Amino acid sequence: MHRDLAxxxxxxxxxxxxxxxxxxxxxxxxxDAVGPQGLPRVYALLLGVVSLALIVTALRKRTQMPxxxxxxxxxxxxxxxxxxxxxxPTSPLWRVAGMLAIGVVYILVAPWLGYLFSIAAVILAxxxxxxxxxxxxxxxxxxxxxxxxxxxxVVLMRxxxxxxxxxxxx
Amino acid sequence: MIGAFTxxxxxxxxxxxxxxxxWGILGGALPGISPSIAMALLLPFTYGMDPTIAIVLLASTxxxxxxGGSIPAIxxxxxxxxxxAATVVDGYAMKEQGKAGEALGISLYSGVLGGMVGLVxxxxxxxxxxxxxxxxxxxxxxxxxxxxxxxxxxxSGASLTKGLMAALLGLMIAxxxxxxxxxxxxxxxxxxxxxxxIPPILVMVGLFAVGELLAQAGEPGWQQAASGAARIxxxxxxxRKRIARPQAIGSVMGVFExxxxxxxGTISAFLAYNxxxxxSSHKKEFGHGSPEGIAAPEAANNTVAxxxxxxxxxxxxxxxxxxxxxxxxxxxxxxxxxxxxFVNHPDIVNGLYTGLLAANLSLLVLGFVFMxxxxxxxxxxxxxxxxxxxxxxxxxxxxxxxxxxxxxxAIGFGPVGYAMRYFTVPxxxxxxxxxxxxxxxxxxxxxxxxxxxxxMTFLQDSISAGLLGLAFVFVAGSAVRHGVxxxxxxxxxxxxx
Numbered sequence: 001m002h003r004d005l006a007x008x009x010x011x012x013x014x015x016x017x018x019x020x021x022x023x024x025x026x027x028x029x030x031x032d033a034v035g036p037q038g039l040p041r042v043y044a045l046l047l048g049v050v051s052l053a054l055i056v057t058a059l060r061k062r063t064q065m066p067x068x069x070x071x072x073x074x075x076x077x078x079x080x081x082x083x084x085x086x087x088x089p090t091s092p093l094w095r096v097a098g099m100l101a102i103g104v105v106y107i108l109v110a111p112w113l114g115y116l117f118s119i120a121a122v123i124l125a126x127x128x129x130x131x132x133x134x135x136x137x138x139x140x141x142x143x144x145x146x147x148x149x150x151x152x153x154v155v156l157m158r159x160x161x162x163x164x165x166x167x168x169x170x
Numbered sequence: 171m172i173g174a175f176t177x178x179x180x181x182x183x184x185x186x187x188x189x190x191x192x193w194g195i196l197g198g199a200l201p202g203i204s205p206s207i208a209m210a211l212l213l214p215f216t217y218g219m220d221p222t223i224a225i226v227l228l229a230s231t232x233x234x235x236x237x238g239g240s241i242p243a244i245x246x247x248x249x250x251x252x253x254x255a256a257t258v259v260d261g262y263a264m265k266e267q268g269k270a271g272e273a274l275g276i277s278l279y280s281g282v283l284g285g286m287v288g289l290v291x292x293x294x295x296x297x298x299x300x301x302x303x304x305x306x307x308x309x310x311x312x313x314x315x316x317x318x319x320x321x322x323x324x325x326s327g328a329s330l331t332k333g334l335m336a337a338l339l340g341l342m343i344a345x346x347x348x349x350x351x352x353x354x355x356x357x358x359x360x361x362x363x364x365x366x367x368i369p370p371i372l373v374m375v376g377l378f379a380v381g382e383l384l385a386q387a388g389e390p391g392w393q394q395a396a397s398g399a400a401r402i403x404x405x406x407x408x409x410r411k412r413i414a415r416p417q418a419i420g421s422v423m424g425v426f427e428x429x430x431x432x433x434x435g436t437i438s439a440f441l442a443y444n445x446x447x448x449x450s451s452h453k454k455e456f457g458h459g460s461p462e463g464i465a466a467p468e469a470a471n472n473t474v475a476x477x478x479x480x481x482x483x484x485x486x487x488x489x490x491x492x493x494x495x496x497x498x499x500x501x502x503x504x505x506x507x508x509x510x511x512f513v514n515h516p517d518i519v520n521g522l523y524t525g526l527l528a529a530n531l532s533l534l535v536l537g538f539v540f541m542x543x544x545x546x547x548x549x550x551x552x553x554x555x556x557x558x559x560x561x562x563x564x565x566x567x568x569x570x571x572x573x574x575x576x577x578x579x580a581i582g583f584g585p586v587g588y589a590m591r592y593f594t595v596p597x598x599x600x601x602x603x604x605x606x607x608x609x610x611x612x613x614x615x616x617x618x619x620x621x622x623x624x625x626m627t628f629l630q631d632s633i634s635a636g637l638l639g640l641a642f643v644f645v646a647g648s649a650v651r652h653g654v655x656x657x658x659x660x661x662x663x664x665x666x667x
Contacts, residue, residue: 007593011335018342021357028352033623034615036349036356040342047338054331092388096588099387099560103380103581106564107574119565123557130387132553145558149565157197157211159569 008055019044114164120146187230187528194234205235206491221503226525228499233529236475237281248379253435253471256443260463275404278537284469285530287421288476309617313637315610318437320641321444323648325598333599340603350612363575370604376580381587416446416466424473435471442470
């Protein structure tokens with residue numbers, strides 16, 4: 001129930017912020033009767049209503065819920081049937097943040113280091129971060145993975161990837 | 171038919187179809203390489219080819235890519251194409267249960283069957299069905315989008331409120347970019363990269379793939395798939411019987427959506443999923459690894475791969491990005507699709523039909539061949555698997571428009587997906603909102619401009635009124651079902667106390 005309350009509150013704030021931004025969209029001489037602000041405002045209002053409904057439902061459930069020990073531990077499944085991750089005090093969130101950081105560093109580094117080495121570094125960093133041992137095997141897999149992906153995307157499919165500061169290959 | 175088989179064996183049509191399907195599966199299986207991108211990459215190579223072979227090569231790539239999108243959807247929870255988004259839910263759930271081989275077998279079998287149905291429809295009904303497409307007005311397209319959105323209630327899982335929340339978030343994301351009528355920039359924050367909006371594939375890759383990577387990173391306990399998952403399994407007779415109905419539903423949806431320019435495989439896959447669930451005697455299994463939940467959308471989007479050519483061949487109207495690339499293939503060789511094509515170049519049309527038959531037969535063989543290394547790959551140790559999924563996601567997303575900004579957007583949707591799991595908010599309504607948002611808004615406003623602001627235009631247009639009526643029936647049916655489920659849950663809770 002606390003989660004639903006938190007979700008409802010967050011979405012309510014989001015809807016208010018979105019409405020404010022939608023209202024600030026400039027009008028145009030070419031605009032139709034609905035205008036560029038029309039549907040965004042409607043979406044924001046609807047999200048506000050739905051968020052309030054979730055908050056009210058959560059509050060009602062909280063007052064009706066029997067105080068059975070352990071009842072709050074029940075984790076419902078989502079539509080895909082998978083259980084939501086349990087957020088433990090620190091470590092899982094840090095691990096999640098670390099995975100995101102690997103992606104962000106790739107974005108920052110790839111324009112300079114180039115695709116092949118950057119993607120090999122992503123593979124190596126992720127393997128290490130996920131508990132794999134850093135050694136010859138991991139290094140070889142990362143480098144060969146980088147080469148295979150470069151061959152696949154750049155050479156075979158002719159899809160451009162960040163070239164980096166390296167001179168172009170013939 | 172005998173002539174077609176002879177042509178496949180004795181001419182270059184067979185090898186061209188085989189090569190096109192192989193290329194398409196590879197492209198579709200890579201997140202970020204859409205069917206149209208895979209086809210566009212081939213386009214320059216078709217200049218010097220015989221026109222029939224060139225067209226067959228491109229059309230077969232489309233067939234292969236529509237199927238290929240389901241491979242990462244099932245194995246790594248990442249739809250390779252927009253149309254494969256509906257396959258993610260039950261496909262990945264089956265993979266988690268150690269039934270990846272069975273899920274892929276159902277997907278392949280349903281895809282081939284859908285493709286064959288689509289081919290028959292293409293050959294027999296191209297001319298009469300094209301009249302339906304011509305009758306579509308902006309009001310009808312708006313109603314079509316609303317019909318697509320009406321399945322939100324069915325894909326919302328236990329909480330309709332959270333499903334609506336997700337759908338509204340999706341619709342909000344779809345408003346980012348240049349306004350479709352006035353040209354005003356909305357929610358772009360001065361960024362030129364956002365002027366053309368946020369491509370739905372970025373949202374899907376972020377929610378499903380990056381979100382899954384983050385969730386896996388947060389859960390150290392890793393259950394590797396059972397060894398049985400390493401074997402591909404085609405559906406047995408009992409399973410074939412069970413999935414026959416969802417396949418038929420998917421094929422009908424694929425025909426319906428394919429002949430309408432702009433509708434595409436995504437809407438048909440979601441509608442097919444919704445209807446398969448409605449008519450299933452195993453409703454509770456949907457969302458938790460239902461074979462029917464794979465069969466229906468896969469049959470639908472592979473049917474569309476053929477029926478989407480109906481408006482192109484008969485009217486010269488490319489209804490999707492992929493058929494626009496195919497139109498480019500026709501134009502390169504001095505061919506103009508439309509009624510005159512059947513009169514002036516019947517050999518090209520017959521060659522295309524033969525090529526599509528060969529493509530669907532090739533799909534059966536190549537789908538099997540591709541699955542074996544794919545299944546082997548997903549059974550590697552967790553750190554290596556996650557590393558390669560991450561590398562594929564980063565590479566695939568960059569490939570869409572060569573933009574690291576897009577890579578950042580996809581990564582940015584990862585925490586959103588992670589939070590949605592935490593708060594048990596379903597993904598699919600959001601995907602529907604993102605995919606259909608632009609279509610709904612632009613056609614709603616265009617229809618009103620044409621009708622001088624009169625909302626009755628949506629009821630005066632017979633196709634629009636019919637589609638809106640159908641959407642109302644869908645929503646009402648789902649609302650009643652949710653209400654009945656809620657009452658049942660309340661009674662069970664009271665009985666437990």
